[in-house]
Amino acid sequence: MNHTVFNFTTAVDPARLDELTKTLEAIRADPDNNALLRYRDFNSVHFASINLFPPDPDTDSYPCSGSPLAERRRDTYLVWENNIDGSLKAFVDDLLRRFPVGVDAILRCCRSGPVNADPGAMRKYLLAHVVKPGAYHIGTPWRVVQRIRDEARLRDAIEDIADAVAGNGLTPVDPLAARKRIQDGVRANPAFAFALRPPPNVSLVDKLRPWLPLIPRLPGFLWNLLLTILFLPYLRWRELRDCEWQGDVDPRLQEELGARENFFAQNHMANMSDIKAGFARRVSARAVLMGASIGARLSTKGTLGGIPSIHFAHWAFLDGGKRLLFCSNFDGSWENYLDDFIDKASKGLTGIWGGTIGFPRARWLFLDGAKNGARFKAIARNKQVPSSVFYSAYEKLTVQAVDNNSAIRRDLFTDLDAAATKQWLRRL
Amino acid sequence: MLKKYDSGGERIERGDVQGIVISSYKYHECASYLLLQIDDPVATKRWLAGISARVTTSVKPPDNARPPRNLNLAITYSGLHKFAVPDDVLLTFSFPFVDGMHSDRRARILGDTGSNEPAQWWWGNAKRPVDIILMLYAADETDIDNYEKEESTLASSRGITVLEMLRAGRQPDTKEHFGFNDGVGQPAIDGTEQYERQLARTGHVTPLPPGEFLMSYEDAYGNMAPSPAVDAALDAGNLLPRSGDGDIKSKTHDLGRNGSYMVFRQLEQDVAAFWRFCDEATKNGDGSSEPIARDQLGAKFVGRWRSGTPLVLAPDRDTWTDPKTLNPVNDFDYSSDANGFGCPIGAHMRRANPRNSLGATPEEGLLTANRHRIMRRGRSYGVRLSEGDAHPMIDDGKKRGLHFICFNSDLQRQFEFVQQTWINNPQFGGLHNEVDPLIGDQGSCSSLMTIQADPLRSRIKNMCRFVTTRGGAYAFLPGLRALRWIANV
Numbered sequence: 001m002n003h004t005v006f007n008f009t010t011a012v013d014p015a016r017l018d019e020l021t022k023t024l025e026a027i028r029a030d031p032d033n034n035a036l037l038r039y040r041d042f043n044s045v046h047f048a049s050i051n052l053f054p055p056d057p058d059t060d061s062y063p064c065s066g067s068p069l070a071e072r073r074r075d076t077y078l079v080w081e082n083n084i085d086g087s088l089k090a091f092v093d094d095l096l097r098r099f100p101v102g103v104d105a106i107l108r109c110c111r112s113g114p115v116n117a118d119p120g121a122m123r124k125y126l127l128a129h130v131v132k133p134g135a136y137h138i139g140t141p142w143r144v145v146q147r148i149r150d151e152a153r154l155r156d157a158i159e160d161i162a163d164a165v166a167g168n169g170l171t172p173v174d175p176l177a178a179r180k181r182i183q184d185g186v187r188a189n190p191a192f193a194f195a196l197r198p199p200p201n202v203s204l205v206d207k208l209r210p211w212l213p214l215i216p217r218l219p220g221f222l223w224n225l226l227l228t229i230l231f232l233p234y235l236r237w238r239e240l241r242d243c244e245w246q247g248d249v250d251p252r253l254q255e256e257l258g259a260r261e262n263f264f265a266q267n268h269m270a271n272m273s274d275i276k277a278g279f280a281r282r283v284s285a286r287a288v289l290m291g292a293s294i295g296a297r298l299s300t301k302g303t304l305g306g307i308p309s310i311h312f313a314h315w316a317f318l319d320g321g322k323r324l325l326f327c328s329n330f331d332g333s334w335e336n337y338l339d340d341f342i343d344k345a346s347k348g349l350t351g352i353w354g355g356t357i358g359f360p361r362a363r364w365l366f367l368d369g370a371k372n373g374a375r376f377k378a379i380a381r382n383k384q385v386p387s388s389v390f391y392s393a394y395e396k397l398t399v400q401a402v403d404n405n406s407a408i409r410r411d412l413f414t415d416l417d418a419a420a421t422k423q424w425l426r427r428l
Numbered sequence: 429m430l431k432k433y434d435s436g437g438e439r440i441e442r443g444d445v446q447g448i449v450i451s452s453y454k455y456h457e458c459a460s461y462l463l464l465q466i467d468d469p470v471a472t473k474r475w476l477a478g479i480s481a482r483v484t485t486s487v488k489p490p491d492n493a494r495p496p497r498n499l500n501l502a503i504t505y506s507g508l509h510k511f512a513v514p515d516d517v518l519l520t521f522s523f524p525f526v527d528g529m530h531s532d533r534r535a536r537i538l539g540d541t542g543s544n545e546p547a548q549w550w551w552g553n554a555k556r557p558v559d560i561i562l563m564l565y566a567a568d569e570t571d572i573d574n575y576e577k578e579e580s581t582l583a584s585s586r587g588i589t590v591l592e593m594l595r596a597g598r599q600p601d602t603k604e605h606f607g608f609n610d611g612v613g614q615p616a617i618d619g620t621e622q623y624e625r626q627l628a629r630t631g632h633v634t635p636l637p638p639g640e641f642l643m644s645y646e647d648a649y650g651n652m653a654p655s656p657a658v659d660a661a662l663d664a665g666n667l668l669p670r671s672g673d674g675d676i677k678s679k680t681h682d683l684g685r686n687g688s689y690m691v692f693r694q695l696e697q698d699v700a701a702f703w704r705f706c707d708e709a710t711k712n713g714d715g716s717s718e719p720i721a722r723d724q725l726g727a728k729f730v731g732r733w734r735s736g737t738p739l740v741l742a743p744d745r746d747t748w749t750d751p752k753t754l755n756p757v758n759d760f761d762y763s764s765d766a767n768g769f770g771c772p773i774g775a776h777m778r779r780a781n782p783r784n785s786l787g788a789t790p791e792e793g794l795l796t797a798n799r800h801r802i803m804r805r806g807r808s809y810g811v812r813l814s815e816g817d818a819h820p821m822i823d824d825g826k827k828r829g830l831h832f833i834c835f836n837s838d839l840q841r842q843f844e845f846v847q848q849t850w851i852n853n854p855q856f857g858g859l860h861n862e863v864d865p866l867i868g869d870q871g872s873c874s875s876l877m878t879i880q881a882d883p884l885r886s887r888i889k890n891m892c893r894f895v896t897t898r899g900g901a902y903a904f905l906p907g908l909r910a911l912r913w914i915a916n917v
Binding site: 155159162163165166167168169170173174175178248249251254255258259261262263265306331332333335336339340342343344371372373374375396398400401404421422425426428 | 519520523526527532533536537647649650651653654709710711718721767788792795796799800838840841844845848849853854855858860861879880881882883884885886887888889
């Protein structure tokens with residue numbers, strides 16, 4: 001099945017910001033038992049987050065305050081990110097059916113949000129504020145939540161059987177016999193009936209569907225690409241004059257971010273940057289992001305630009321291309337994630353973010369930029385907000401673990417020769 | 429072999445760098461760490477100005493004459509605050525330093541939960557904060573006794589409370605308490621004598637640019653290592669150099685230059701529990717012990733045999749046959765042991781420095797691993813449980829462990845990264861829900877460790893903590909000029 005990656009983005013009514021903050025706090029305080037919104041109840045949501053981006057600060061404290069800002073953001077923005085199985089509309093209907101009170105509690109705090117908890121109005125509002133990503137990456141393509149959880153249970157059970165076979169490791173083990181005992185153990189447990197069947201095939205339709213939305217965007221992409229190439233000397237001239245933010249991240253922000261990190265195998269990053277002013281910058285940003293979009297769709301093996309730790313991530317333009325939103329659900333520490341960016345994917349990153357205000361200075365769109373690790377981390381952190389709500393359907397699984405679990409299941413009952421049997425056992 | 433960084437143009441200002449960054453003072457077998465609290469900041473500043481003349485620098489003495497004593501000094505965030513360093517200066521320090529090792533955030537990153545939690549520490553938490561760490565080194569017990577007495581008496585008369593005097597044990601060799609040769613793998617600051625020393629001692633050297641350990645020098649990314657700064661108006665006497673490597677246009681002065689961030693953790697080791705665990709896990713079916721398997725399991729936890737021989741080079745038995753000496757060899761990588769059949773993927777040594785084993789290619793793995801190195805300067809404390817017994821299993825009730833000390837220029841990218849992304853990462857290197865067997869956050873005896881083997885791995889279950897954090901602090905080890913500036917704030 002295909003996944004859908006999207007967010008709802010809207011401005012918050014300033015008079016009801018406190019109320020919204022309290023609502024989100026109530027959800028966060030007890031994610032599995034609160035009455036408003038329990039993501040655990042859905043079987044179709046991989047990762048979700050709700051984030052509040054406060055208004056841009058006054059000129060003086062804004063990074064690179066001398067830079068012309070396309071348009072200062074006066075409102076708090078609500079960014080409600082969902083990474084789901086199946087279609088968007090089915091999810092919205094499911095959401096409203098399960099949690100009408102919670103959705104109302106959130107939407108009534110938004111600018112011109114629906115009042116009186118009218119389901120029809122709420123549905124319309126949500127759909128009207130859907131933001132589709134300009135580019136996205138899925139580290140565990142095709143697999144639905146249930147399958148990822150099932151395969152994790154299976155893996156744990158197989159590990160337990162393998163423990164019984166291996167003992168304390170001091171007696172020799174025959175690989176074929178070990179595998180046979182594992183197979184027998186799984187067969188004997190009706191909870192693992194699914195494992196007796198091969199995993200569902202990925203249909204050609206599933207493989208092609210992610211490409212469909214790109215087709216109408218193709219002429220625009222080629223046009224933007226052409227313009228970017230024509231603008232290149234001008235962009236280079238601008239790069240030499242770009243402001244590179246030299247400030248330190250606000251310690252209060254560091255505290256808030258730190259307070260919400262490192263509870264699961266995954267962490268969340270929600271970050272919003274401003275595209276530098278000017279037509280050329282906006283055009284090149286669009287061209288690069290579309291290029292990234294094509295690249296990411298080709299990356300169906302779990303890595304993006306060599307980074308093996310991203311479950312779901314997406315970029316989206318907001319406000320007609322003036323701002324760039326980034327949401328990512330990644331494995332491990334923030335430091336590790338950003339270091340991977342710097343060492344393995346700095347060109348792509350610089351291409352995408354080099355045109356945002358305060359980013360370390362780029363050269364020819366893709367060079368330098370993020371290679372300046374300390375400055376890159378500082379601006380990335382400074383533009384991040386603590387996620388008010390962050391949900392993971394499988395809190396202990398990394399992308400690599402999900403993939404390994406799938407491989408263990410895939411080959412559990414296939415015919416393997418002696419060498420392949422050994423390879424399979426090494427997955428444990 | 430790694431490329432040698434071109435540090436020819438970047439001469440370290442050795443007269444301004446405290447000696448402990450460059451040298452571990454091995455020639456002094458005794459050390460004591462005085463944890464100080466400032467009661468009277470004005471009096472303490474006078475003390476600080478006086479002591480700065482006695483701080484050991486990195487200047488090589490003529491004819492290699494070693495000083496009879498060494499003294500170095502680091503100041504925590506609370507110490508700088510008490511000295512009335514202005515807030516806008518304090519905020520230019522790196523966030524973990526400001527946050528403090530005892531905060532909840534840092535505790536999650538470092539694995540200080542459960543019995544390791546800062547609230548239960550003996551020092552360094554909110555109950556017993558530390559402002560200054562004074563490090564003393566001397567040749568023998570008599571002199572370190574005297575040295576401790578002199579310095580603590582002087583400090584006490586200058587508005588200071590001596591909270592603890594943590595004595596390190598005499599170091600007859602480089603073994604730690606579990607009985608393993610320690611401190612073999614250590615990076616070298618390129619362009620210093622560390623390079624030749626490390627190469628000669630271990631047959632291997634990883635040269636890193638000075639900015640990995642000293643602020644305001646070029647770091648591994650080719651950038652200037654971040655450094656705290658003060659407004660020029662706050663340094664009217666021009667004690668400090670200008671920020672930006674002396675850039676005359678710079679409006680701020682560089683407080684961090686030649687300084688480093690110090691990590692200090694008191695890690696208590698339960699030696700008897702460690703070997704009892706190894707014994708239980710390798711017993712025969714009839715309940716009898718299996719000393720060879722027990723020894724091997726201990727080695728699997730560590731990644732080296734007790735002599736120091738890496739498992740990668742000697743997977744089945746130790747090839748170092750002279751029991752009186754230790755094997756300092758460090759010239760190996762994980763290319764030949766990608767599956768962990770020799771050195772388990774989760775072994776302490778492999779987690780603490782994965783060398784070339786992570787990453788899409790060995791080259792990429794090594795490059796990224798070397799972004800996260802630390803300069804270790806710790807020493808063990810307490811008497812060894814049993815000198816004669818290789819696997820002591822009966823506790824004597826005495827406290828022992830490691831005063832872990834390391835230096836780095838970026839706490840988040842270096843020390844905290846090692847703790848979080850390598851040591852305590854349940855998914856390190858593709859592993860599944862396990863942490864470092866020696867110093868990891870084991871929770872309540874529910875952790876495990878996978879010992880990879882051909883054809884089938886085994887798992888050691890119900891692993892408990894053998895190492896408990898008893899105290900800790902982040903501190904700023906200032907350059908000499910910065911020290912004088914602080915004394916004059």
